[in-house]
Amino acid sequence: MAHLGGLNVLKTSKETLISYFFNIGGLLAGFLVASQLGLFQKAPWILALYPTVIGAKGVLEGILSGRLSTALHLGTARPQFLGNTKSFYKLVEAVIVLTFITSLTMGIISLLFSHFLWEVNLADLAAVPSVAVATMTLGLALILATLKVAFITFKKGADPDIVIYPVMSAIATVFITLCYLATLNLFFSHPTTGKIITILIGAIHLVAVLFIISRNVHTKEFTKTIREALAALIIVAFIVNVTGTLLKGIGNYVRTNTEILTIYPAIIGLVSNVGSVVGSTATTKLALGILKPKLSAIKNHIPIIFGAWLPSVVISVLLAIITSLLHGTSSLAGFYNLSSILLTANVIAMFMIVLLSYSISVVTFQRGLDPDNFVIPIETSFAASITSTALLAAVVLIGTA
Numbered sequence: 001m002a003h004l005g006g007l008n009v010l011k012t013s014k015e016t017l018i019s020y021f022f023n024i025g026g027l028l029a030g031f032l033v034a035s036q037l038g039l040f041q042k043a044p045w046i047l048a049l050y051p052t053v054i055g056a057k058g059v060l061e062g063i064l065s066g067r068l069s070t071a072l073h074l075g076t077a078r079p080q081f082l083g084n085t086k087s088f089y090k091l092v093e094a095v096i097v098l099t100f101i102t103s104l105t106m107g108i109i110s111l112l113f114s115h116f117l118w119e120v121n122l123a124d125l126a127a128v129p130s131v132a133v134a135t136m137t138l139g140l141a142l143i144l145a146t147l148k149v150a151f152i153t154f155k156k157g158a159d160p161d162i163v164i165y166p167v168m169s170a171i172a173t174v175f176i177t178l179c180y181l182a183t184l185n186l187f188f189s190h191p192t193t194g195k196i197i198t199i200l201i202g203a204i205h206l207v208a209v210l211f212i213i214s215r216n217v218h219t220k221e222f223t224k225t226i227r228e229a230l231a232a233l234i235i236v237a238f239i240v241n242v243t244g245t246l247l248k249g250i251g252n253y254v255r256t257n258t259e260i261l262t263i264y265p266a267i268i269g270l271v272s273n274v275g276s277v278v279g280s281t282a283t284t285k286l287a288l289g290i291l292k293p294k295l296s297a298i299k300n301h302i303p304i305i306f307g308a309w310l311p312s313v314v315i316s317v318l319l320a321i322i323t324s325l326l327h328g329t330s331s332l333a334g335f336y337n338l339s340s341i342l343l344t345a346n347v348i349a350m351f352m353i354v355l356l357s358y359s360i361s362v363v364t365f366q367r368g369l370d371p372d373n374f375v376i377p378i379e380t381s382f383a384a385s386i387t388s389t390a391l392l393a394a395v396v397l398i399g400t401a
Contacts, residue, residue: 009303009306009307009310010307011307012162012277012303012304012306012307012308013306013307013310013311015158015159015162015163016162016166016273016274016277016307016308016311016312017311017314017315018163019162019163019166019167019273020166020270020273020311020312020314020315021315022166022167022170022171023166023170023266023269023270023273023315023319024170024266024315024318024319024322025170025171025173025174025266026170026173026174026265026266026267026268026269026270027262027263027265027266027319027322027323027326028174029173029174029177029265029266030261030262030263030264030265030266031262031326032174032177032178032181033050033177033181033261033262033264033265034261034262036181039181039184039185039188042184042188043127045127045128046184049128049131049132050177050180051268051384051388052106052132053132053135053136053176053180054173054176054177054265054268054384055106055380055381055384056102056103056106056132056136057136057139057142057172057173057176058169058172058272058376058377058380058381058383058384059102059376059377059380059381060095060098060099060102060136060377061142061146061165061168061169061172061376061380062165062276062375062376062377062379062380063094063095063098063225063229063372063373063376063377064091064092064095064143064146065146065150065160065164065165065168065276065280065376066165066276066279066280066283066371066372066373066375066376067091067225067370067372067373068088068091068146068147068150068160068164069150069160069161069164069165069280069284070161070280070283070284070287070372071087071088071091072150072154072160073160073161073284073287073288074287076088077091079150079151079152079154079155080151081147081151087221090216090219090221090222090225091225092143092147093212093215093216093222094222094225094226094229095143096140096143096208096209096212097209097212097213097226098225098226098229098230099136099137099139099140099205100133100136100137100202100205100206100209101209101226101230102136103129103132103133103135103136103137104129104132104133106132107128107129107130107131107132107133108129127187127195130187130195130198130199130202131180131183131184131187131198133201133202133205134183134187134198134199134201134202135176135179135180135183136176136179137201137202137204137205138179138182138183138201139172139175139176139179140205141175142168142171142172142175142176145168145171146164146168149163149164149167149168150164159281161277161280161281161283161284162277162280162281162308165273165276165277165280165376166269166273166276166277169269169272169273169276169380170266170269170273173265173266173268173269177265183198186198224370225370225373228369228370228373228374229373229377259323259324259327259338260341260391260395262323262326262327263319263320263323263338263342264387264391266319267316267319267342267345267349267387267391268383268384268387270312270315270316270319270346271312271349271350271353271383271386271387271390272353272379272380272383272384273308273312274308274309274312274350274353274354275353275354275356275357275376275379275380275382275383276357276375276376276379276380277304277308278301278304278305278308278353278354278357278358279357279358279360279361279371279375279376279379280372280375280376281301281304282301282304282357282358282361282362282371282375283361283365283371283372283375285301286361286362286365286371293362293365293366294362295358295359295362297362298358301358305354305358308354309350309354312346312350313343313346316339316342316343316346317339317342317343319342320335320338320339320342321335321339323338324338337398340394340398341391341394341395341398342394344390344393344394344397344398345387345390345391345393345394346390348386348389348390348393348394349383349386349387349389349390352382352386352390353379353382353383353386356378356379356382356386357375357379360374360375360378360379361375
């Protein structure tokens with residue numbers, strides 16, 4: 001059994017290491033944000049809303065990736081665009097609807113944080129949900145990319161539970177950052193026209209949502225997905241806004257230490273990916289009946305857990321090296337300090353995200369819910385808060401060079 005456990009760790013580590021490499025691309029998102037600090041200083045809510053947008057996209061990628069990977073394993077979806085199952089198309093339509101609901105819900109809840117915690121004037125409150133919805137609408141293009149990655153992964157014989165979300169979350173982080181920056185530039189560069197176009201983008205999405213709902217209002221599978229996902233979204237909406245408040249709270253620090261701001265999206269993605277691998281593989285095992293729905297059964301999932309965590313250490317060191325080079329940090333002391341912060345944050349964050357992901361998969365399964373509607377969305381939103389807290393704790397413990 002120990003030998004088999006070792007093989008599982010090795011197999012999982014190989015697949016996760018390959019998929020985690022895409023997190024390096026998350027540095028591009030952080031670098032883009034760091035290079036646009038002037039734009040982020042135009043309003044106090046812009047920096048605070050950023051992790052909310054990343055979290056929202058992570059929720060939707062999580063629902064699509066988690067449901068799709070399980071469906072491919074169970075045979076309720078086929079690895080092809082055309083001639084697929086009814087269940088597959090209902091899932092895609094549900095994600096389009098949930099994208100609008102997610103962005104609007106998070107935008108509205110952000111209004112509360114904006115007014116009371118983010119120092120936003122009443123006259124500017126409409127900007128928060130408008131920008132959030134427009135950004136997420138532009139991000140719908142990623143659905144096609146997610147489906148393509150899932151189909152290729154499954155056809156190649158790799159485990160979609162391990163590959164799909166880690167790969168797509170990294171791509172999504174960069175893409176949604178570009179969408180966010182594009183929306184902000186549009187919104188602020190053209191005071192009247194820009195705001196009108198931003199609202200129109202969201203309005204077009206709303207029309208599509210109303211059409212899809214009218215066709216599926218009596219479809220049980222569609223309504224079940226929406227209903228269960230909405231329950232998760234309520235939790236997620238508050239969590240990501242707390243994350244935004246945390247990021248705004250350390251805003252003065254990251255503005256003068258752009259290495260942390262550059263690496264921030266990549267580390268969120270890495271923490272989220274570990275949680276997604278642990279949680280998604282657990283949900284599939286639960287669905288197949290090869291993992292008992294008990295919290296104590298986590299001991300049987302340890303090979304997967306270690307196989308998901310160990311590559312994250314490698315990637316953390318690589319991120320420190322690349323970030324140091326990007327910012328021209330040539331001193332050994334500077335690199336050692338940054339890598340120490342990242343590795344300390346890694347240990348803190350990974351411990352928390354693993355327990356969270358596994359617990360959610362088991363508890364939701366025990367209650368007769370579909371874990372794929374909850375595990376990745378909730379752990380993804382917590383990943384941003386956990387990462388922010390872990391980085392802040394690491395900075396306090398290690399100090400800065």
